[in-house]
């Protein structure tokens with residue numbers, strides 16, 4: 485299957501040591517290449533890829549989540565490379581999975597993509613899905629404070645409150661907290677060094693604002709602890725704005741920070757696809773006809789050949805010239821340990837937390853109170869087994885039949901509930917009990933399901949960007965790249981960007 489691979493002889497003869505030029509039969513050619521590459525490594529290690537012009541490089545992508553699929557899409561586009569994608573499970577898409585059951589459209593993992601990070605929407609449009617882009621029909625969200633849900637004013641969703649008018653409707657924070665928020669402009673600017681989400685927002689806006697709004701919003705989506713997660717790795721634009729303007733309130737009317745919810749009334753901060761995000765995976769996979777996709781295949785180990793190519797142990801041994809790791813850091817670490825030992829510790833050091841999505845469908849009549857907006861968040865200091873809830877059928881069109889309400893509860897957080905310790909039944913019971921308290925729903929749901937995401941949520945702790953530098957340096961000049969949620973951006977847009985950038989970088993390297 486690896487036939488058709490050629491090395492550009494012009495380039496070789498220009499650079500090759502004279503003693504290996506001139507072999508003609510096949511064996512001699514192979515020897516020629518081996519000697520040549522060994523010689524090149526010895527004499528010019530840093531320029532090895534600049535002068536080996538492999539016209540048809542063999543690229544292996546490990547992992548068939550959205551990062552791996554996006555990498556495969558770009559790697560195969562010009563038909564110049566032989567691309568293989570290896571996935572250990574029996575399906576593609578990784579954490580993206582939409583289920584169609586009981587007349588419901590149920591997202592098991594993610595349900596939308598930020599528009600402030602353009603890479604997901606760009607890919608959707610490129611794939612011809614523009615007409616299927618779907619904006620949320622609901623707007624806004626609530627936060628649980630003192631056991632009660634309070635609507636969060638739109639102006640605060642960007643976490644850059646600008647004026648006293650924006651604060652009028654947040655009586656639930658208390659007068660002292662509001663005063664403190666309004667004094668943000670007078671707070672001295674920080675050093676610009678990495679710090680935690682909690683430290684950044686408590687410093688700028690005070691504890692109450694941080695704990696009630698910033699931390700559940702920014703740390704909650706990572707099922708993480710605001711006391712550990714890195715601002716520089718996750719929300720660098722807030723640091724940038726602070727450094728540039730000295731205050732966030734001062735710039736709140738400017739463009740929204742990357743990764744922050746949009747404050748614009750015209751453009752939604754996030755979108756999905758009609759029928760769910762699975763559509764993105766399905767259409768992307770259709771474009772990978774020339775890619776050799778191997779499901780149910782676990783990559784276990786990689787070795788390096790003398791000529792710089794690789795042997796990939798995955799059911800059988802596959803040879804390749806370049807690799808893209810689109811799997812979690814802890815899965816990549818042991819595979820790479822033989823050829824990049826310096827990457828092992830830092831890769832293993834990227835912690836991943838477990839989370840679960842519990843989905844429920846109720847008859848609309850079960851709710852005594854009207855449900856507001858797209859859902860609610862639960863700050864870590866509120867007694868609750870869920871960290872947040874999306875009102876899926878109020879947020880998106882056609883998710884549940886008329887007369888029904890589809891809810892998704894998020895469970896599990898670093899430093900909080902460890903979902904691995906509980907059965908599905910226990911999780912469902914705990915969430916139903918919370919709905920009883922927070923939403924005053926008394927009836928039983930007629931549909932339930934639990935999607936478990938074990939060691940799925942990367943925790944970018946303070947220092948994560950430095951850690952990534954160490955990992956990439958440990959790999960050095962080898963044509964091995966990382967893409968995906970463990971590395972340089974956690975959400976779907978960033979995974980797509982990393983996957984496509986990795987493939988494009990190899991395309992250039994093997995031009």
Ligand SMILES: Cc1cc2nc3c(=O)[nH]c(=O)nc-3n(C[C@H](O)[C@H](O)[C@H](O)COP(=O)(O)OP(=O)(O)OC[C@H]3O[C@@H](n4cnc5c(N)ncnc54)[C@H](O)[C@@H]3O)c2cc1C
Nearest residue numbers: 547549550551572578579594595596783968969974975976
């Ligand atoms: C509950 C939940 C809700 C989320 N909500 C959102 C959201 O609304 N919006 C958003 O943008 N993001 C969201 N995210 C994050 C987003 O889903 C992920 O960041 C993204 O899908 C990760 O893609 P990936 O390709 O990096 O990894 P994955 O999807 O994890 O794919 C990695 C693949 O590699 C395979 N694999 C692992 N080891 C090996 C091996 N040794 N050999 C071969 N294959 C291997 C795995 O089976 C898997 O299929 C959410 C995540 C979760 C868990």
